[in-house]
Amino acid sequence: MASKSICRRCLKLAASTPTRSITSRAQHRAFSSTVSKQPSQERRIHHSSRQKAPEVESQRSHVPQDIPPYTTNLGQQPSQKHEDSSERTLLQPNNLFHPFTTSPSPQIRRRAATIRQNAYCPHPDHQATRSPISPHDTENRKTQGISPPAHVRHECPDCGIPVSCSEEHFASDYESHLEICDTLRQINEDDHDLVSGRFFPEFEYPPARFEEAQVNMTNWDTLLFSRGFEAVNAERSMRQVTRLLTYPITVGSVLHELSPYALGKEGRLTPEGLRSLSALRYTLHPPRTGAGVDIKGLRPNPPPVRLFILGARAESSLPREVWVQLSHLFPRVSFHLIFIGPESMANRDDEFPLPERTPSNPFGAIVEDRLGGQMKVSTYVEYFHTLYEAQHFAPFDPYFDAIILFHPGLGHPASSHEWSPTLPQLLATKIPIICTGYTDYDMQRDIAWVKKEAKGEMDVLLEPAENRFRSLRWDLNDLDPGDVSCGNWGVWGFRGKRYETDEYRGRDE
Template identity: 40%
Template structure:
């Protein structure tokens, strides 16, 4: 917490000094209402007419962080195991989901915020794909093309009891879930990711995290049987060998682990998606689905602010995804973030007009309920995975020529 406060003091500027006095001064005064450094001095803090609008959420975020470090037993983090076959899971909201999944009783709003932050990534995926999804044609979040794509995936995730492969004694093929631009979600512990596998007990899942910031655990140090103190050169050789071994399968730094008795495979690829698209193919809309958590399509490019990230860094990847005809579901951390991404989709060359909407942009039922405070400006606070939407490459139906067209 102190380190975060120091980073805010280094990055954030006093809003009153900038707006009322024309001075660019870093924050230094710690607000007595919320505990965050918010202004250059106590005088500037008192001059701020808008402080009352944002200090309550800053205080809530501060208290949540202190509660996590208080040393109390966090019973809300006792995650349940497999779902009994005869008990259905409801995805109406966090409360109903936690109850039907058999979580310990969540008695406070703070405990629910903790759980929602921990589980927002796997349960967002599960809530979109599951047959009991809260996104339906009836509430107009799911569109007809979305139903077509999800029916294909659900045919794999919820196979009939007497399926051909099962009758032949063959193991089911895993459904691959690609998470693009992976960051924090790739570092989640295995027992948290297993909550996704528990929702689909009939089929093995393969989670593939792809991104320059994807988490890859450090290789375990190797010990020589001939020397108790390895030389620096041997340590360097071991690291190089480990890196080479991790790159041998996909051609990029990678790590794969198998969890949950083989029903969940987790792979991390530290690279851009375009680097491994051809290696991961071919793709099947029945077996493959893509997710991107807060991809930032609509943010300006760092090198060319006149263009969006979708037109530069994401362009090749999104065009490749649309060609696969597999579903792509994305999230955003606020209404403005989602609006930026949607506008970018409608303006990008080679992407605009080349996709069908599957899920309309709107609230994510399983977004995090915990405020995340921006270090560059404490007034800015967002909620992870606030909203969700989905698209797929446009399908062009081939029809036979009519007799009158042939005669003409």
């Protein structure tokens, strides 16, 4: 028996036991159903070694006599194989709730440590740590606080997230915590679902369908059904799939000719918005030209529709299959997605190392051009006003261009100064600008800031309200567990004011 293939405990066992007894014991452990169903505590240490390649081991037809006891568990019954496959799943659907600090997932335990290190207790007895940024900010309640700030340590037993510095403060402020406790528990279960190890059929996206199959953009259910997605019958699965699809579908729902946003109070589209979107829809829905593969079928192709996604963050790192769903809504045109922002390549340095800035690529753009033949993606780790001053994208065409701002924080105190030099340039392009917001207050704050800075040189294209294709999943702010929001909750649009001139025919008599 080779000692290099045996652990220290088994070597000690081999030195003190005759060879025949070891062999008989190995055979007994390999084919005894009682031992396989109820392994001892010692065998559980080696139990994971046979999970790494169960399919290869199950193909062996015999058990050699010179292997140690912990590797002889090869003759498994089919039920035993099924038990092993289920053990690979970290969590089951009926066992998704776990406190963050004692979660079976190391990733969530690290997140709990981040929350406990950075988040402060919201109890009104504490002193404020910063200026409140909204009426719903928990710092508004600390105007009369006398105790020094303290980090959260105590976890709520109902939601499993650290929300208070002590059990006493949690009990005395329990009534205010009840307002978001159910939502926090839902976030807890959704986060554990992502790391559960299960297979996610909701993340398998359908290919392009024939053009005659119209999409129904009334809501998420009708869209997924008309696009041919696999049936999503669970609310949690629906929350997971909409968390990613909300970015391309929000854009498509505004630009599509079957958009749910139309003229009128309920449709929210303004007359100026109809004029701007009609120009884009003329390009996005071209008539059939009789093009073919032979010489007679050659037709000139229009340039791609450019979508400038400014301040890109998480949306730039989405799987490209998600963004390709946008091109499936407009099968006759091609798209060029342009992600712009200093954080557009965050956490992606290993995936796409930043190229050097050369005369042929002065801003170090990263180009992905093999995305289904109808989409091209370019990423610029740069501010838009720098690219605009260099005339890198000029000229802008209202028939082919649009600007998208996902949660830009235009009016946020921490980021409004970064948008100050960019807003006049956005208005000067005269192309539609589609904006989203995390909450109603976040969206209204951006609108107020734009109106103040534009000084009347803007037209509202889409009245602000809740987005029909917002993310159904709620997100938690690790720096403030009381701050709960969802992606693209609201949507609105604006554009630089256009002045129409008429021919002068003389003074009327």
